[in-house]
Amino acid sequence: MNLKKIVAVVAVLGVMLPAGAQDPIIQTRYTADPAPMVYNDTIFLYTTHDEDDADGFKMLDWLLYTSTDMVNWTDHGPVASLQDFSWRSRDNGAWAEHVIERNGKFYMYCPLHGHGIGVLVSDTPYGPFKDPLGKPLVWNKENWYDIDPAVYIDDDGQAYMYWGNPKTFCVRLNEDMISTKGDIMEMDHINDYQEGPWLWARKNAYGEKNYYLAFASTCCPEGIGYAMSKSPTGPWEHKGHIMDHTPRTRGNHPGIIEYKGKSYVFGLNYDLLRLITDEHHERRSVSAAEMKYNPDGTIIEVPYWKDTVLEQIEPFDPYRKVQAETMAWGYGLKTDKLGERNMYVHDIDNGEYIMLRGVDFGKKGAKTFSVDASCVKPGGMIELRLDKADGPVIGRVMIKPTGSIDNYSRFTCKVKGAKGVHDLYLCFSGNGDDLFNLDSWNFKK
Incomplete structure (x- = not known):
């Protein structure tokens, strides 16, 4: 029986995650490495894509989903792929991307493992995305650490790009977002850090601004850890976990946003794959959960995805196309x-x-x-x-x-x-x- 038939049988039998538990938010494809972005009152969720027949990592393109209520998601399909980089050397490896808007343009930072990190640009968040450089934006040729880019623009307008496994790197970006300023900085090691950095800043209840660096914590299994600093370039103080390590999943990869007055953490798991097999394949699924802070700005640990309930933000309007x-x-x-x-x-x-x-x-x-x-x-x-x-x-x-x-x-x-x-x-x-x-x-x- 092929995968499609297995899936159909599972659906007919009504076998799914327990009522009230948080399901992976996308089920029609395997998705991973969530990179949520808020723009024009809408969540734009960019993900990587594990192919249905993947055993190891088989990833060829990047996908987009949108929502205004956190629970109903519209699929926009692939918005970019490895084919958009003419200088790529491999036909596999569309790993964790990050998309950010600046001055009306949208920049997608993509790792091409072993050949650095490239950037694509579009006039809309839906694409099409094009390569303005024809070469990597950064490439540490002496190692293979150039994965999982994440970009943050501070209040003063300075943009930073972070990346790395098992080390954490940072470089300043110019305002054009496709060129760098100064040298690449290697951060001091953060306890439990593995990969997948994600940067944001927020004021605590006392008006103090904190910078946060979330990450996939040491494999395997990975959790979602985080560190805090008073500067976007550190030093970083490890604070614990947003979601602890758990044998219920193998990997994780954070994406964090604030949306309509609440904070959300996105990550990944193997919960859809587990509906049809206990065998391990790299076929992952994105989930999300609400995330809350203590008054001092530290984060209240979030239970595993299946132990959370994702509340709908607003009703869905059926009187439209x-x-x-x-x-x-x-x-x-x-x-x-x-x-x-x-x-x-x-x-x-x-x-x-x-x-x-x-x-x-x-x-x-x-x-x-x-x-x-x-x-x-x-x-x-x-x-x-x-x-x-x-x-x-x-x-x-x-x-x-x-x-x-x-x-x-x-x-x-x-x-x-x-x-x-x-x-x-x-x-x-x-x-x-x-x-x-x-x-x-x-x-x-």
């Missing part, structure tokens, strides 16, 4: 590009579903549901259910053959009983696998 690749849960499904920019959902099998959390239908409720879909087989049905996969049915829409998998038609059904705020399940049924493809959907009042 919603891309089908927007979901809180979609295990067993796959997404791909539809044309140059749009995405679609495919590999939709009998018994699978898309779930969205906290959908606000309002007091009067929804009257109709419409979906853009395509299929060449006899098709199938989408049942709209509330609160769980076998919850109350509020509508059913049949997806009929459209003549071509690339020819999308709109299918509509009446809706009854959709009022207030509920989790929404789009449940798929039909004869066999690959029932149809989905592009977008919406409700109307």
Whole structure:
């Protein structure tokens, strides 16, 4: 039985993480090395990508997901890949990246293991990203430490790039963000540091500004450690763990943001892989959790991902065009590009579903549901259910053959009983696998 069939069986049987536990936030691909960025009131989550058949690290491109509520994520697919670096020497190794905005442009810093760290630039956070240098931004040719870049811009406008395993390096960046200023600095060793530095600053309850350096702590298993300083270049004082080492996972890699009045830590685990096998493969998944501080600025340790609950920040609006690749849960499904920019959902099998959390239908409720879909087989049905996969049915829409998998038609059904705020399940049924493809959907009042 191949991976796709295993995944389908798991989905049909309803085998998933315990109710109330924090699931990995992306399920349609294996993702790792989260690099969240807040821009225009939206979280842009850039990740690396473990291929479905990876045993060791097999990583070819970098992905993007967006959210405004922390629980429902829209998949934008690959936004850059190794192919964007003409000077690369390997066809594998799209390792942990970092994206930051400055002066209306977006800079993606990418390690090409053994050949330094490159930079790509775009006019939008969605890409396309282009290589402005045609060579590495930094490259310590005498070693292979040049991995896991992270960039921080201080209040005075000075930008810094940090990287390294097992040592920590830092260099100042010029305002153009594609050239360096001064020498590369090697930090004093930080206790328990392994790799994956992440920098930010924050004032504590007493108005004192602290700089933070989070990192993947010593392998294996890795936790997420952190150190604090009064300067972006140290010295750094080890403070403990944001998330402790645990045998429940093998690796970790932090990304930290503040968003809508709360702080969040992103990291990685093998929880999706564990749904189908106990064997180790490098097929990782990104999770997130709320993170809180003590009055002095030290961080309150976060339990392991599955022992946390990620609260939704705001209700989800269904009365707009919603891309089908927007979901809180979609295990067993796959997404791909539809044309140059749009995405679609495919590999939709009998018994699978898309779930969205906290959908606000309002007091009067929804009257109709419409979906853009395509299929060449006899098709199938989408049942709209509330609160769980076998919850109350509020509508059913049949997806009929459209003549071509690339020819999308709109299918509509009446809706009854959709009022207030509920989790929404789009449940798929039909004869066999690959029932149809989905592009977008919406409700109307």
